[in-house]
Amino acid sequence: MPDSTTPLATRTSPRLRSPFASLSARLPRHRTLLLGITITGLLVLIALLAPWLAPHDPYAQSTANRMIPPVWHAAGSWEHMLGTDRLGRDYLSRLLYGARISLFIGLLAAFISGLIGTTLGVLAGYFGGRVDAVVSYILTTRLALPVVLVALALASLTGGSLIMVTLLLGLLLWDRFTVVARSATVQLRDAEYVQAAQALGASLPYILLREILPNIAPALIVVATLEVANAILLEATLSFLGMGIQPPLPSWGLMIAEGKAYMFFQPWVIAIPGAALFMLVLAINLLGDGLRDISAPGGRDE
Amino acid sequence: MWAFILKRLLVALGVALTISVLSFSLLQISGDLAIAIGGPEATAEQVEQIRQEFGLDRPLIQQFGAWLWNAAQFDFGRSYYYQSSVMELVAERLPVTLTLGFLSLAIAICVSIPLGVAAALKRGSWIDRVAMAIAVTGQAMPNFWFGLTLIIVFAVNLQWFPAAGSESWKGYVLPAIALGYYATPAMMRLTRSGMLEVLQSDYIRTARAKGLSTTSVVFKHALRNAVIPVVALAAVELGFMLGGSVVIETVFSLRGLGHLAWSAISRNDYPVVQAVVLIIALFYIVLTLLADILNAALDPRLRTR
Numbered sequence: 001m002p003d004s005t006t007p008l009a010t011r012t013s014p015r016l017r018s019p020f021a022s023l024s025a026r027l028p029r030h031r032t033l034l035l036g037i038t039i040t041g042l043l044v045l046i047a048l049l050a051p052w053l054a055p056h057d058p059y060a061q062s063t064a065n066r067m068i069p070p071v072w073h074a075a076g077s078w079e080h081m082l083g084t085d086r087l088g089r090d091y092l093s094r095l096l097y098g099a100r101i102s103l104f105i106g107l108l109a110a111f112i113s114g115l116i117g118t119t120l121g122v123l124a125g126y127f128g129g130r131v132d133a134v135v136s137y138i139l140t141t142r143l144a145l146p147v148v149l150v151a152l153a154l155a156s157l158t159g160g161s162l163i164m165v166t167l168l169l170g171l172l173l174w175d176r177f178t179v180v181a182r183s184a185t186v187q188l189r190d191a192e193y194v195q196a197a198q199a200l201g202a203s204l205p206y207i208l209l210r211e212i213l214p215n216i217a218p219a220l221i222v223v224a225t226l227e228v229a230n231a232i233l234l235e236a237t238l239s240f241l242g243m244g245i246q247p248p249l250p251s252w253g254l255m256i257a258e259g260k261a262y263m264f265f266q267p268w269v270i271a272i273p274g275a276a277l278f279m280l281v282l283a284i285n286l287l288g289d290g291l292r293d294i295s296a297p298g299g300r301d302e
Numbered sequence: 303m304w305a306f307i308l309k310r311l312l313v314a315l316g317v318a319l320t321i322s323v324l325s326f327s328l329l330q331i332s333g334d335l336a337i338a339i340g341g342p343e344a345t346a347e348q349v350e351q352i353r354q355e356f357g358l359d360r361p362l363i364q365q366f367g368a369w370l371w372n373a374a375q376f377d378f379g380r381s382y383y384y385q386s387s388v389m390e391l392v393a394e395r396l397p398v399t400l401t402l403g404f405l406s407l408a409i410a411i412c413v414s415i416p417l418g419v420a421a422a423l424k425r426g427s428w429i430d431r432v433a434m435a436i437a438v439t440g441q442a443m444p445n446f447w448f449g450l451t452l453i454i455v456f457a458v459n460l461q462w463f464p465a466a467g468s469e470s471w472k473g474y475v476l477p478a479i480a481l482g483y484y485a486t487p488a489m490m491r492l493t494r495s496g497m498l499e500v501l502q503s504d505y506i507r508t509a510r511a512k513g514l515s516t517t518s519v520v521f522k523h524a525l526r527n528a529v530i531p532v533v534a535l536a537a538v539e540l541g542f543m544l545g546g547s548v549v550i551e552t553v554f555s556l557r558g559l560g561h562l563a564w565s566a567i568s569r570n571d572y573p574v575v576q577a578v579v580l581i582i583a584l585f586y587i588v589l590t591l592l593a594d595i596l597n598a599a600l601d602p603r604l605r606t607r
Contacts, residue, residue: 140313141320144590146545146582149563150328153575156567157332233444237549240446241564256447267454274447282442289438 033290039283047099054093055081058250062088070268082272085258091269094250095276101251102232102280105166109231110224112170117177118220122208124178125185132182139178147172148237155243165244169231180223184216218295225288229281236277252277306598314591318584322373325580326366332572338382378577383569388577391562396581398468398558399551402481403543405474407536409482410489415532418493419525422501433494437487445546449480449553466555477554484546485539492535496528530600534593541586 046053065088069076076083082091124135151168158164188194188211197207236253238244245251247258252273259269329335336353337344344352353359357368372378378388413436421433456476457465467473500506501524509519548560555561559578566574 137313137316141317141324144317144321144583144586145324146548146579146586149545149548149560149575149579149582152548152564153328153567153572153579156570229442233442236444237446240444241549241552243567253444253446256444256450260450263450263454264458270447270450274444274451277444277447278439278442281444282438285438285442 036286050096056090056093058093058097098250098252106228106232109169110227113174117174118181121178121181125182222292229284321583325576329576379573383571405478406481410485414490418490422497440487452476500524500528537589537593541589
């Protein structure tokens with residue numbers, strides 16, 4: 001809440017009765033959202049606790065223990081629950097550490113793209129006119145770029161380090177933030193409390209950051225969630241194609257690429273990291289879709 | 303209407319020009335072009351000679367002008383790796399990518415529109431849930447992984463289709479499914495929400511009140527209006543799929559544009575890379591332009607925007 005010097009209008013405006021309050025009331029009734037939160041939470045926990053959960057060093061190679069199948073195969077053992085890869089590295093440990101890479105890249109890339117996209121969108125929505133035209137031009141240009149191809153080419157040129165890949169994704173995936181921030185800002189631009197703040201001489205940064213931003217935040221959080229999932233998928237794609245995260249880091253996309261040569265006889269080498277990737281992205285998407293459902297005034301479809 | 307088309311056309315031209323600047327920059331930041339053209343054995347004098355011969359010592363803006371002039375005539379220079387003209391390589395691969403793109407789009411349309419309509423008509427029923435499940439899993443499925451899974455199941459175990467190559471139509475089936483599944487969720491959601499909206503509108507209520515049969519109402523009146531935005535989205539999705547072909551073509555070793563771009567990137571063959579980026583972007587620009595015009599022609603409210 002703003003301090004006592006803020007105009008009265010903002011305090012009495014019903015919109016500022018925290019948008020999050022209505023969310024928490026509707027949360028328990030939304031089953032897929034709860035499922036999304038639970039699985040995402042679990043995977044985040046796994047990523048955080050990877051050093052303690054992993055039974056082996058994810059980088060330790062062992063020529064004697066190459067391509068051991070998972071425990072449910074006849075030749076499997078509890079020593080390596082999910083088996084080992086072609087260099088004898090423990091697959092479960094690599095999978096657990098891989099969750100860290102996916103989540104780190106997903107969160108940071110979504111944060112960067114959120115900053116870029118929201119700035120552009122809010123400015124376009126608030127000022128309209130020429131600013132809006134320029135932003136929509138930049139947006140149209142960005143949308144016309146084939147993302148996977150451009151990301152591949154740039155990742156290849158910059159060498160595909162963890163930070164570089166994250167930056168690239170952040171610089172490419174801001175389009176949905178701009179679209180949503182712009183339309184949400186347009187709706188608020190003429191709201192009474194924004195006009196009141198203008199009339200009372202509030203500065204531009206104050207209006208944008210304290211009046212507009214908090215009220216478009218719920219919509220942006222939904223986009224951010226979906227964009228985390230999007231960035232995770234794109235990182236996996238780049239790494240699978242050999243231009244993203246480089247060995248020996250255990251990126252899930254890279255694990256699938258490394259297992260590709262063995263997939264005909266031992267499909268589990270691609271099934272396991274693929275399933276992990278699918279589950280993480282699915283859970284985050286369920287979380288995002290659920291948040292959108294309960295934050296929309298009439299709920300789903302209305 | 304003509305003013306609208308003219309305005310959109312100008313924007314599209316501007317965007318195409320901007321993309322060509324970006325594409326030219328991609329070539330520039332890929333390294334010293336004279337050294338790249340000369341190859342690893344070239345001496346310093348040879349490199350200097352190439353620099354003058356190709357005009358690489360001129361100011362960048364002049365180089366861009368020359369490049370753009372050539373690009374406008376579909377001349378993108380020579381590939382470092384193949385030693386043949388980039389445009390020849392592109393022309394050779396383009397049919398494969400276009401075939402894949404249209405097939406994928408056809409699959410996506412055949413799945414998403416009937417399913418979206420059924421889901422909207424029987425809202426909350428099992429078919430609505432199946433549709434939503436397909437949409438949700440489709441968005442979360444890494445498409446390269448889905449492609450590999452298709453290969454294991456249908457090419458290796460069942461042996462219905464080949465795992466790679468484009469020699470016969472059979473080679474296109476699995477890649478088109480993998481790529482089409484990617485476009486299905488968005489189109490299905492749009493069909494479903496469009497149908498829901500149209501079914502609640504006044505003119506449908508009137509049609510129903512006049513005593514028309516449900517089939518007639520749904521297919522003659524509702525579907526036609528609900529499907530307009532989906533057709534426009536389909537054009538945009540086709541553009542996306544041409545871009546996404548790089549992943550699927552690599553997985554299935556289909557020798558199309560995407561495969562060409564991927565191998566060119568791994569060989570640092572940037573004249574090819576920048577040409578493919580530009581060509582795919584141009585396809586996208588033209589397709590979205592057509593979609594915009596189509597939308598505006600069918601819905602006059604959009605023209606004033």
